[in-house]
Amino acid sequence: xxxxxxxxxxxxxxxxxxxxxxxxxxxxxxxxxxxxxxxxxxxxxxxxxxxxxxxxxxxxxxxxxxxxxxxxxxxxxxxxxxxxxxxxxxxxxxxxxxxxxxxxxxxxxxxxxxxxxxxxxxxxxxxxxxxxxxxxxxxxxxxxxxxxxxxxxxxxxxxxxxxxxxxxxxxxxxxxxxxxxxxxxxx
Numbered sequence: 071x072x073x074x075x076x077x078x079x080x081x082x083x084x085x086x087x088x089x090x091x092x093x094x095x096x097x098x099x100x101x102x103x104x105x106x107x108x109x110x111x112x113x114x115x116x117x118x119x120x121x122x123x124x125x126x127x128x129x130x131x132x133x134x135x136x137x138x139x140x141x142x143x144x145x146x147x148x149x150x151x152x153x154x155x156x157x158x159x160x161x162x163x164x165x166x167x168x169x170x171x172x173x174x175x176x177x178x179x180x181x182x183x184x185x186x187x188x189x190x191x192x193x194x195x196x197x198x199x200x201x202x203x204x205x206x207x208x209x210x211x212x213x214x215x216x217x218x219x220x221x222x223x224x225x226x227x228x229x230x231x232x233x234x235x236x237x238x239x240x241x242x243x244x245x246x247x248x249x250x251x252x253x254x255x256x257x
Contacts, residue, residue, distance in 0.1 A: 134248065160180070160181065162179065178255075180215055202232055224253065
């Protein structure tokens with residue numbers, strides 16, 4: 071209910087969530103040690119952007135799921151669906167688009183219409199057990215606005231979001247698994 075209300079308030083059409091677990095089951099992310107304009111952040115060294123980039127903004131998943139589809143008895147990742155917010159609060163919609171060869175291309179879209187896609191460069195285990203990995207992604211901004219100049223994106227402090235157990239998986243079945251994360255956008 072809260073998820074649908076959030077999407078409706080933000081005017082994000084087509085954003086719907088079906089949870090297989092309650093949000094209370096996903097631990098809240100630890101607060102990242104960030105400040106706008108700094109050049110480093112508390113993250114594994116493999117997930118640090120190259121020198122010369124600076125933090126544009128830090129967002130936290132307000133509501134989010136990782137969507138999986140059962141294909142011949144195995145869960146495969148389909149896309150993220152999330153609403154991110156910062157402290158102002160500004161909102162960003164996070165979603166995925168099927169790319170060439172069936173790969174998922176993640177996108178982040180701001181209210182001003184600017185967006186950025188990401189390509190995974192590196193990953194590291196989450197500080198929380200049974201959670202999706204932390205990532206460093208190369209950003210490709212589109213349009214002017216807030217996200218148009220983003221060069222790198224970090225997904226940090228992840229919690230939850232891993233594929234369900236294979237038992238009982240029926241071909242074509244979808245599972246939406248709640249997750250939390252902090253996203254740091256660099257320019």
